[in-house]
Amino acid sequence: MRAVIQRVSSAQVSVGGQVVGQIGLGFLVLLGIAPSDGEQEAQYLARKIVGLRVFDDNDGKMNLALADVGGSVLAVSQFTLYGDVRKGRRPSFIGAARPEHAEPLYECFCRMLAAEGVAVQQGVFQAHMQISLVNTGPVTLWMDTAQLMVG
Numbered sequence: 001m002r003a004v005i006q007r008v009s010s011a012q013v014s015v016g017g018q019v020v021g022q023i024g025l026g027f028l029v030l031l032g033i034a035p036s037d038g039e040q041e042a043q044y045l046a047r048k049i050v051g052l053r054v055f056d057d058n059d060g061k062m063n064l065a066l067a068d069v070g071g072s073v074l075a076v077s078q079f080t081l082y083g084d085v086r087k088g089r090r091p092s093f094i095g096a097a098r099p100e101h102a103e104p105l106y107e108c109f110c111r112m113l114a115a116e117g118v119a120v121q122q123g124v125f126q127a128h129m130q131i132s133l134v135n136t137g138p139v140t141l142w143m144d145t146a147q148l149m150v151g
Contacts, residue, residue: 001041001109002032002081007054007139011074013123014130021121025055026071028133031109032081033102034095034146041145042105046112048148049073054139062139066118073113076123076131077106099126 005027012022029049055064055071066073079102083091096102103125113120123129 001034001037001045001105001143001145003045003049003143004030004078004081005049005052005141005143006030006133006135007137008074009134009136011131011133013074013076013121014132015124015127020124020129021074023072023074023119023121025069026066026118027052027073028131028135029073029075030078030081031075031106032078033097033105034082035097035101037097037101037105037145039105039108041149042109043112044149045143045145046109046116048143050113050116050118052141054141072119072121074121074123075106075110075113076129077102077125 008026008028010024011028012019014020027049050066053065054062055069057063079093079096082096083093084095085091106125110120110122
């Protein structure tokens, strides 16, 4: 699984002009799923994201996690995180999981975030979405379980 995590003061996702998910302070998580991913990767990534200490403490140092600041997560499935642009000008998405594999894992990831005590909002799987956000810092992190889950 791949995730782009953006620290936000607010974010929302709309489909067809209707807001389907929105948060205040927290993370916008764009989630890509590979064919080899399973529940173990979803759980690992959810725990890792919830534990990230990237919110400012009283001294202005990034030292607090989501729970410490009462933050939420807006999770959006994004197969384009597995886009391969090494050849030509048109990305190949062969590295992304098929929808029948990816959707249950996306839902699993969101449930696991909630199980960690985080309020979760979601985009709509396979929908054309418009996302707006206010990235604070800016703080943007990228995680790939293929690189994180070693050993």
